[in-house]
Amino acid sequence: MSQSEPKALAPAPASAGAGALATKKRKRHYSVLNRRDKVLLSLMVGVPLAVFLLLIWAMTLVSIVLSFTNWDGVNPIAFVGIDNYTQLFTTYPFFWPAVAHNIMWLLFFVCLATPMGILLAVLLDRPLRGSAVYQSIFFIPVVLSLAVVGFIWKLQYLPLAGNGFIDSAFVALGWMDPKHAVNWLGDPSINIWAVLVAASWRHVGYIMVLYLAGLKSVDPSLREAAAIDGANESQTFIHVVFPVMAPINVVIVVVTVIESLRAFDIAYIINHGKNGLELLSILITNSALSEAGLIGFGSAVAVILLTISLVPIVLYLSRVMRSESQ
């Protein structure tokens, strides 16, 4: 990182005092940051930055380069142009299903899980007996590992023969013919929905807590003013609270999109992301970190995931940038 001497800044001089005094003070501040301090500061920033650049950003660049090769991890690397991408888009059978599943994941979160989290936050934000208890119940899934979430829901979804709860209950209540019991996780036309319910179970509480934090920071006088003007609760929320929550709203959008792109653990636990549960993230590891050794190919999937991820990342950064420059 540090090719040039970093410009260490002394704290701004106090505005009081005559000009001569101020100059004297500033000089003194500069001498306070001596050579040793400057070296120390550079190390404090430089070492973590170097590690981060190597492990995250350099690896991202290597992924991009590898995506144009046919490397299998053993034989010498050969560049093959955009062959991996052509293959992905045309012949590889799991690519479009994976894209579709990631989009379904996103839509399910955007249309159901995220609005539900926001709704719960709004409902639980007002003085309500037992509000803290409700909050804890909705929030507990968030502190569970996605691996644990996967197992907990597996107990619900297991087939009848495996003593899954849903099938056992439906059959016992006479709602389902035991000969045609639904295989929630094994049937490729429905297992993605089963997984989405499990994932939402955790996502709702996460959004609720983030949004509650935002609601708490809204200036109460705004609501009072709206109430005096005769606005009812939903009008106040839509026209007053929601607009001033813009910073949190961006966080919610970014979290929702990023979580849908990162989706991995639950599908991996259920069937390694096969047979109806294909996801971009799992295609990467299944092709590049398996016996198949399709490193170039897996990297091409990674590049596509990266490209999509850059949309929310840029959105987020531009917002941070704007708020910093204000």
Added chain:
Amino acid sequence: MSAVVLAGQRTTHNRTQRRLSRVALYIFLTALAIIFAWPLLYTVYTSLRPFGEIVNNANGAFSTPATLNLNNFITFWNSADYPHFFWNTMVITLPAIVLTLWVSSMLAFAISRFSWRFNLLVLMIFTAGNLLPPQVIIVPLYRLYNLLPVPAPFSDNGIMYDQVLGLILIHATFQTGFCTFVLSNYMKTLSKELVEAAMIDGAGIFTIYSRVVMPLVRPALAALGTLLFVWIYNDFFWSVMLFKSGDKRPITAALNNLSGTFFTDPTLVAAGSLMAAIPTVVIYLLLQRYFISGLTLGSAKG
């Protein structure tokens, strides 16, 4: 006069309406809370039942119990070697938390001493990287870990792959972005005069960091520490990808192997899942305030 009567009618009308909507709200929230609590409650219930009882019941899992006991937990503790995997998790999680907080607090402190532009650039590099799906970098990272030489006390195979050190490193790297962001925002709220006074007194940068700034950011460190514990403890992806051998894996990833062995017995899977979940749930319930304030600190500013 008629207007007054009308207004009076409207308020009684409003009051009953408000009471009704309040009842509806409680019904809605309670119904939803039951649905949300169900999967976990059912897991607890299943974990306490003997498997034989479920198999022999005509209604399978949908049945009332004749016996409830802790046998599944005992079996899981002994035969699945739970303490060993729990230890594996702690050996990764605790050093990773300390390393992350140490590095990110220094980083947050140091960048605030640099120019505003550089400060922002560093934050951007970290934040953007922090938001990347980890799967984007896993392929080259896996190769890199297989090539990186690591000397003996830190690695038993001479490389970074399949080592606790490798896991600590990637966790600390990934979490540093978020923590630096939070801590640098927190430090901006601290009084500048304190740092200036220390500088005028001739204190070096390191003294200011360790004696002036660190004690003041303790609340933020506590909040982040709680959050990091839950996140790193819960990790599944890195430990499955960067560990070859099952017996080095932390509890969450080990659960995946174990479910293969115990696949036919959902009562054991339930007990195992709960035992893996207990530490984070306990931490959350005990340190709820820190946990929530950690999340809030991260989202409030952006």
